[in-house]
Amino acid sequence: xxxxxxxxxxxxxxxxxxxxxxxxxxxxxxxxxxxxxxxxxxxxxxxxxxxxxxxxxxxxxxxxxxxxxxxxxxxxxxxxxxxxxxxxxxxxxxxxxxxxxxxxxxxxxxxxxxxxxxxxxxxxxxxxxxxxxxxxxxxxxxxxxxxxxxxxxxxxxxxxxxxxxxxxxxxxxxxxxxxxxxxxxxxxxxxxxxxxxxxxxxxxxxxxxxxxxxxxxxxxxxxxxxxxxxxxxxxxxxxxxxxxxxxxxxxxxxxxxxxxxxxx
Numbered sequence: 641x642x643x644x645x646x647x648x649x650x651x652x653x654x655x656x657x658x659x660x661x662x663x664x665x666x667x668x669x670x671x672x673x674x675x676x677x678x679x680x681x682x683x684x685x686x687x688x689x690x691x692x693x694x695x696x697x698x699x700x701x702x703x704x705x706x707x708x709x710x711x712x713x714x715x716x717x718x719x720x721x722x723x724x725x726x727x728x729x730x731x732x733x734x735x736x737x738x739x740x741x742x743x744x745x746x747x748x749x750x751x752x753x754x755x756x757x758x759x760x761x762x763x764x765x766x767x768x769x770x771x772x773x774x775x776x777x778x779x780x781x782x783x784x785x786x787x788x789x790x791x792x793x794x795x796x797x798x799x800x801x802x803x804x805x806x807x808x809x810x811x812x813x814x815x816x817x818x819x820x821x822x823x824x825x826x827x828x829x830x831x832x833x834x835x836x837x838x839x840x841x842x843x844x845x846x847x848x849x850x851x852x853x854x855x856x857x858x859x860x861x862x863x864x865x866x867x868x869x870x871x872x873x874x875x876x877x878x879x880x881x882x883x884x885x886x887x888x889x890x891x892x893x894x895x896x897x898x899x900x901x902x903x904x
Contacts, residue, residue, distance in 0.1 A: 723774035764790035781811040818850035838863035854884035
């Protein structure tokens with residue numbers, strides 16, 4: 641990779657900012673935030689590593705509000721509008737039930753655990769119903785993402801994987817496909833199935849519409865290394881360097897690659 645300029649941020653404590661750790665707060669979307677994500681260049685990878693969950697919600701929900709990313713050719717405007725309206729209403733009501741501002745801001749954890757569990761269970765079913773009723777729309781794919789997120793928080797990991805898979809498979813070629821893959825990768829990491837996680841991150845990185853492809857490749861590199869597959873880890877990092885030469889690589893990933901290269 642001679643001749644390429646590849647920036648590495650100053651070292652940080654790996655425990656403070658693991659690349660794939662998810663935040664527990666999910667703010668509501670705004671069109672300004674999406675534009676900032678798409679246009680911010682180097683800032684995207686650094687910001688994303690700290691706010692992966694927020695990014696997922698922001699990008700996915702904005703795609704609905706903006707009319708979608710073209711999952712399918714939708715013949716009737718009113719069908720798409722009904723789907724987006726149903727999703728927006730359910731989202732607002734869920735936020736209210738959790739004690740959050742229905743319009744925006746983080747979602748706090750209710751003081752009463754029973755209320756939190758009951759609310760998540762109710763809205764997991766509701767979002768799944770929206771997804772089934774409006775199949776073939778952008779809103780349906782996002783509803784599957786929301787369903788999977790709530791199922792994850794409830795500890796229903798197998799059901800969550802199914803929901804994320806549906807979102808991914810319904811959203812071919814869109815950023816939502818990548819978001820579904822990222823969520824599946826997170827579940828795989830949670831059960832220490834690092835090879836599966838790496839493959840899911842690579843699948844996300846292969847979606848041209850996804851603005852966080854470099855970050856996904858960094859996560860894939862880390863997971864291949866954790867799986868013990870040094871060659872795939874190095875090959876994935878080479879791809880990251882080749883496709884995104886100006887990307888900011890987390891110091892822990894850069895240090896890992898330096899160690900793997902020295903041991904070749």
